[in-house]
Amino acid sequence: MxxxxxxxxxxxxxxxxxxxxxxxxxxxxxxxxxxxxxxxxxxxxxxxxxxGLVPITDPRCPGCGMPLLVEEGRCTRCRTAGYAFASSTAVFAYRGIVRDLVIALKSGGRRRLVLLFAPFLARLLSERRPGTAVVPVPSRPGRSGPDPVELLARELERRYGVQVLRLLRRRPGAAQKSLSLTDRLRNLQGRIHVARGARPAGALVVIDDVFTTGATVDACARALIAAGAARVDAVTLAVD
Ligand SMILES: [Zn+2]
Ligand SMILES: [Zn+2]
Known part of the structure:
Protein backbone atom coordinates (compact mmCIF):
# COMPACT_ATOMS: atom_id res chain seq x y z
CA MET A 1 0.00 0.00 0.00
CA GLY A 52 18.33 32.36 -9.86
CA LEU A 53 18.90 29.79 -7.11
CA VAL A 54 22.64 29.47 -7.58
CA PRO A 55 24.62 27.61 -4.90
CA ILE A 56 27.81 29.13 -3.49
CA THR A 57 30.98 27.96 -5.18
CA ASP A 58 34.58 27.98 -3.93
CA PRO A 59 36.50 29.87 -2.64
CA ARG A 60 34.55 29.97 0.59
CA CYS A 61 35.53 30.21 4.21
CA PRO A 62 36.22 26.69 5.52
CA GLY A 63 34.86 27.77 8.92
CA CYS A 64 31.46 29.26 8.13
CA GLY A 65 31.01 28.73 4.39
CA MET A 66 30.90 32.44 3.52
CA PRO A 67 31.84 33.08 -0.09
CA LEU A 68 35.30 34.67 -0.26
CA LEU A 69 36.82 36.80 -2.98
CA VAL A 70 40.20 35.15 -2.71
CA GLU A 71 41.40 31.88 -1.23
CA GLU A 72 42.96 33.00 2.04
CA GLY A 73 41.89 30.56 4.74
CA ARG A 74 39.22 31.44 7.28
CA CYS A 75 37.27 34.70 7.25
CA THR A 76 37.85 37.32 9.95
CA ARG A 77 34.72 36.19 11.87
CA CYS A 78 35.89 32.57 12.08
CA ARG A 79 39.44 33.50 13.03
CA THR A 80 38.18 35.04 16.27
CA ALA A 81 34.96 33.12 17.02
CA GLY A 82 36.42 29.85 18.33
CA TYR A 83 33.51 27.72 17.13
CA ALA A 84 33.08 24.19 18.45
CA PHE A 85 32.06 22.80 15.05
CA ALA A 86 34.80 21.69 12.66
CA SER A 87 33.29 23.37 9.61
CA SER A 88 30.07 24.88 8.35
CA THR A 89 28.99 24.88 4.73
CA ALA A 90 25.93 26.54 3.24
CA VAL A 91 24.18 25.91 -0.04
CA PHE A 92 23.31 29.55 -0.74
CA ALA A 93 24.26 33.07 0.24
CA TYR A 94 21.36 34.60 2.18
CA ARG A 95 20.29 37.32 -0.23
CA GLY A 96 17.91 38.06 -3.11
CA ILE A 97 15.49 35.32 -4.08
CA VAL A 98 17.02 32.86 -1.61
CA ARG A 99 16.41 35.27 1.27
CA ASP A 100 12.80 35.94 0.18
CA LEU A 101 12.04 32.24 -0.13
CA VAL A 102 13.71 31.27 3.15
CA ILE A 103 11.64 33.94 4.91
CA ALA A 104 8.51 32.58 3.20
CA LEU A 105 9.42 29.11 4.48
CA LYS A 106 10.31 30.26 8.02
CA SER A 107 7.64 32.80 8.78
CA GLY A 108 5.15 32.46 5.94
CA GLY A 109 4.46 28.78 6.56
CA ARG A 110 5.17 27.99 2.89
CA ARG A 111 5.85 24.33 3.54
CA ARG A 112 6.06 23.34 -0.09
CA LEU A 113 9.31 25.29 -0.39
CA VAL A 114 10.90 22.37 1.43
CA LEU A 115 10.51 20.41 -1.83
CA LEU A 116 12.54 23.07 -3.60
CA PHE A 117 15.32 23.33 -1.00
CA ALA A 118 15.76 19.72 0.15
CA PRO A 119 17.49 18.48 -3.06
CA PHE A 120 20.16 21.22 -2.72
CA LEU A 121 20.73 20.32 0.92
CA ALA A 122 20.84 16.59 0.12
CA ARG A 123 23.45 17.19 -2.59
CA LEU A 124 25.66 19.29 -0.33
CA LEU A 125 25.44 16.70 2.45
CA SER A 126 26.43 13.88 0.10
CA GLU A 127 29.33 15.96 -1.25
CA ARG A 128 30.67 17.20 2.08
CA ARG A 129 29.72 14.60 4.69
CA PRO A 130 28.52 11.47 2.84
CA GLY A 131 26.84 8.87 5.03
CA THR A 132 27.08 11.01 8.17
CA ALA A 133 24.00 11.18 10.41
CA VAL A 134 22.25 14.54 10.54
CA VAL A 135 21.05 16.32 13.70
CA PRO A 136 18.45 19.07 13.16
CA VAL A 137 18.80 22.26 15.20
CA PRO A 138 16.00 21.91 17.78
CA SER A 139 12.97 24.10 17.27
CA ARG A 140 12.17 26.97 19.60
CA PRO A 141 9.60 25.99 22.23
CA GLY A 142 6.22 27.58 21.65
CA ARG A 143 6.89 28.19 17.97
CA SER A 144 3.67 28.51 16.02
CA GLY A 145 3.49 26.50 12.82
CA PRO A 146 5.79 23.79 11.59
CA ASP A 147 9.51 24.15 12.20
CA PRO A 148 11.29 24.61 8.84
CA VAL A 149 14.40 22.69 9.90
CA GLU A 150 12.29 19.73 11.02
CA LEU A 151 10.40 19.83 7.70
CA LEU A 152 13.70 19.76 5.81
CA ALA A 153 14.96 16.91 8.01
CA ARG A 154 11.82 14.87 7.29
CA GLU A 155 12.23 15.39 3.56
CA LEU A 156 15.93 14.37 3.71
CA GLU A 157 14.96 11.27 5.66
CA ARG A 158 12.05 10.27 3.47
CA ARG A 159 13.26 11.08 0.00
CA TYR A 160 17.05 10.97 0.24
CA GLY A 161 17.64 8.24 2.82
CA VAL A 162 19.60 10.55 5.12
CA GLN A 163 19.85 9.24 8.69
CA VAL A 164 18.30 11.87 10.99
CA LEU A 165 18.97 11.77 14.74
CA ARG A 166 16.82 14.12 16.81
CA LEU A 167 19.31 14.32 19.65
CA LEU A 168 18.82 17.93 20.74
CA ARG A 169 16.20 19.89 22.65
CA ARG A 170 15.83 23.59 23.40
CA ARG A 171 14.56 25.29 26.53
CA PRO A 172 12.68 28.59 26.24
CA GLY A 173 14.72 31.77 26.56
CA ALA A 174 15.23 35.31 25.30
CA ALA A 175 14.93 35.93 21.56
CA GLN A 176 18.28 35.83 19.75
CA LYS A 177 17.75 38.42 17.07
CA SER A 178 18.66 41.61 18.91
CA LEU A 179 21.67 40.16 20.74
CA SER A 180 25.37 40.48 19.95
CA LEU A 181 27.39 37.34 19.17
CA THR A 182 28.79 37.09 22.71
CA ASP A 183 25.33 37.55 24.21
CA ARG A 184 23.87 35.03 21.78
CA LEU A 185 26.44 32.45 22.77
CA ARG A 186 25.74 33.08 26.46
CA ASN A 187 21.99 33.07 25.88
CA LEU A 188 22.11 29.71 24.12
CA GLN A 189 24.55 27.95 26.42
CA GLY A 190 22.63 25.41 28.42
CA ARG A 191 19.41 26.09 26.57
CA ILE A 192 20.29 23.72 23.76
CA HIS A 193 20.95 20.36 25.31
CA VAL A 194 21.09 16.67 24.44
CA ALA A 195 17.79 14.85 24.87
CA ARG A 196 17.42 12.56 27.88
CA GLY A 197 18.89 9.15 27.20
CA ALA A 198 20.47 10.21 23.89
CA ARG A 199 24.08 9.12 23.36
CA PRO A 200 25.74 11.08 20.56
CA ALA A 201 28.79 9.32 19.09
CA GLY A 202 31.16 9.55 16.14
CA ALA A 203 30.82 12.27 13.53
CA LEU A 204 27.58 14.21 13.16
CA VAL A 205 26.28 17.01 10.96
CA VAL A 206 24.05 19.69 12.46
CA ILE A 207 21.61 21.17 9.95
CA ASP A 208 19.98 24.59 10.16
CA ASP A 209 18.17 26.95 7.80
CA VAL A 210 20.29 30.11 8.10
CA PHE A 211 23.80 30.54 9.52
CA THR A 212 23.87 34.09 10.88
CA THR A 213 26.44 34.42 13.66
CA GLY A 214 27.04 30.70 14.07
CA ALA A 215 25.81 30.87 17.70
CA THR A 216 23.04 28.31 17.23
CA VAL A 217 25.07 25.63 15.46
CA ASP A 218 27.92 26.32 17.87
CA ALA A 219 25.66 25.65 20.88
CA CYS A 220 24.46 22.44 19.19
CA ALA A 221 28.03 21.31 18.48
CA ARG A 222 29.11 22.06 22.07
CA ALA A 223 26.23 20.04 23.53
CA LEU A 224 26.86 17.09 21.19
CA ILE A 225 30.64 17.04 21.78
CA ALA A 226 30.19 17.32 25.57
CA ALA A 227 27.86 14.31 25.40
CA GLY A 228 30.24 12.16 23.36
CA ALA A 229 30.27 13.16 19.67
CA ALA A 230 33.77 12.99 18.17
CA ARG A 231 33.29 15.67 15.55
CA VAL A 232 30.48 18.00 14.53
CA ASP A 233 30.18 19.80 11.21
CA ALA A 234 27.32 22.02 10.10
CA VAL A 235 25.42 22.24 6.83
CA THR A 236 22.89 25.01 6.37
CA LEU A 237 20.62 26.22 3.62
CA ALA A 238 22.03 29.75 3.60
CA VAL A 239 24.78 31.84 5.15
CA ASP A 240 24.22 35.49 6.01
ZN1 LIG B 1 34.09 32.16 8.20
ZN1 LIG C 1 9.22 33.92 -10.26
Missing part, protein backbone atom coordinates in the same frame (compact mmCIF):
# COMPACT_ATOMS: atom_id res chain seq x y z
CA UNK A 2 2.75 2.41 0.89
CA UNK A 3 4.36 3.23 -2.43
CA UNK A 4 7.49 5.35 -2.77
CA UNK A 5 6.84 8.93 -1.75
CA UNK A 6 5.13 8.36 1.58
CA UNK A 7 1.93 7.05 3.08
CA UNK A 8 -1.39 7.13 1.14
CA UNK A 9 -2.64 10.18 3.07
CA UNK A 10 0.37 12.16 1.84
CA UNK A 11 -0.19 10.98 -1.70
CA UNK A 12 -3.82 12.05 -1.61
CA UNK A 13 -2.88 15.42 -0.15
CA UNK A 14 -0.21 15.92 -2.81
CA UNK A 15 -2.58 14.91 -5.60
CA UNK A 16 -5.17 17.38 -4.28
CA UNK A 17 -2.53 20.12 -4.15
CA UNK A 18 -1.59 19.34 -7.76
CA UNK A 19 -5.21 19.59 -8.87
CA UNK A 20 -5.65 22.83 -6.91
CA UNK A 21 -2.49 24.13 -8.59
CA UNK A 22 -3.95 23.45 -12.03
CA UNK A 23 -7.28 25.09 -11.22
CA UNK A 24 -5.83 27.94 -9.14
CA UNK A 25 -2.26 28.26 -10.34
CA UNK A 26 -1.40 31.13 -7.97
CA UNK A 27 1.66 33.32 -8.19
CA UNK A 28 5.40 32.75 -7.93
CA UNK A 29 6.47 33.45 -4.34
CA UNK A 30 9.63 35.20 -5.52
CA UNK A 31 8.56 37.46 -8.40
CA UNK A 32 4.76 37.38 -8.25
CA UNK A 33 4.29 36.11 -11.83
CA UNK A 34 1.28 33.85 -12.39
CA UNK A 35 2.17 30.19 -12.25
CA UNK A 36 -0.18 29.05 -15.06
CA UNK A 37 1.77 27.61 -17.96
CA UNK A 38 4.61 26.51 -15.64
CA UNK A 39 5.52 22.86 -16.19
CA UNK A 40 6.51 22.25 -12.55
CA UNK A 41 3.82 23.49 -10.19
CA UNK A 42 4.87 21.37 -7.22
CA UNK A 43 6.42 24.47 -5.65
CA UNK A 44 5.06 28.02 -6.15
CA UNK A 45 8.30 29.33 -7.71
CA UNK A 46 8.50 29.97 -11.46
CA UNK A 47 11.18 28.46 -13.70
CA UNK A 48 12.87 31.84 -14.21
CA UNK A 49 13.28 32.37 -10.47
CA UNK A 50 14.53 28.82 -9.97
CA UNK A 51 17.41 29.60 -12.32
Missing amino acids: TAAGGPPVDQVRRAMARVAGIIFPGRCLACGAWMDGETDQSVPVCARCRI
